[in-house]
Amino acid sequence: DTGVSQNPRHKITKRGQNVTFRCDPISEHNRLYWYRQTLGQGPEFLTYFQNEAQLEKSRLLSDRFSAERPKGSFSTLEIQRTEQGDSAMYLCAGRLAGNEQFFGPGTRLTVL
Amino acid sequence: QQQVKQSPQSLIVQKGGISIINCAYENTAFDYFPWYQQFPGKGPALLIAIRPDVSEKKEGRFTISFNKSAKQFSLHIMDSQPGDSATYFCAAGSNTGFQKLVFGTGTRLLVSP
Numbered sequence: 001d002t003g004v005s006q007n008p009r010h011k012i013t014k015r016g017q018n019v020t021f022r023c024d025p026i027s028e029h030n031r032l033y034w035y036r037q038t039l040g041q042g043p044e045f046l047t048y049f050q051n052e053a054q055l056e057k058s059r060l061l062s063d064r065f066s067a068e069r070p071k072g073s074f075s076t077l078e079i080q081r082t083e084q085g086d087s088a089m090y091l092c093a094g095r096l097a098g099n100e101q102f103f104g105p106g107t108r109l110t111v112l
Numbered sequence: 113q114q115q116v117k118q119s120p121q122s123l124i125v126q127k128g129g130i131s132i133i134n135c136a137y138e139n140t141a142f143d144y145f146p147w148y149q150q151f152p153g154k155g156p157a158l159l160i161a162i163r164p165d166v167s168e169k170k171e172g173r174f175t176i177s178f179n180k181s182a183k184q185f186s187l188h189i190m191d192s193q194p195g196d197s198a199t200y201f202c203a204a205g206s207n208t209g210f211q212k213l214v215f216g217t218g219t220r221l222l223v224s225p
Binding site: 006040041048091104 | 148161203205210213217
């Protein structure tokens, strides 16, 4: 158990709806990452937070995606106007002072 | 240049055998190379990691070999067990890039009893 929790674990939505995912790292994880993983592929980086500051965003993160980390604790990832191509596993990872990233169990999104 | 190439795509090994997975990278700015194990429906779990100042690191049955000049690294699983059956991902990160990880495409390992 990495101590990183994600909710919900599964989300089924209809195309065009908005969805929000939550990640709760352990309190010592001042660095937090979001990745997306499609079936049969490795995770792809989406965005990075150091404390509450969002320091980097991938070009995969279109303007329909927004992430926040208020107060440097939990983080949310929102997808507006979902598309079928957004169907994937969304993974959150926390990182301490070293390099190791510890992943949560992920949220599997299915867009119908 | 940001890619990490991983092979083989799938691997079948007999119980007790050695599983070997290889990765190659191009970006010389990468300075951190972890391996992750992922079971179906679960998030990736960190197995072992290496930095380019060492050529080998061993933790239990898992060993990373690193060849800086060839820009290649590999994972060896000794005495492979059926419980090792999972998908393995290599990855690379850089301190200049906030250590965001670039992952390989994964190797599905099946250890037959």
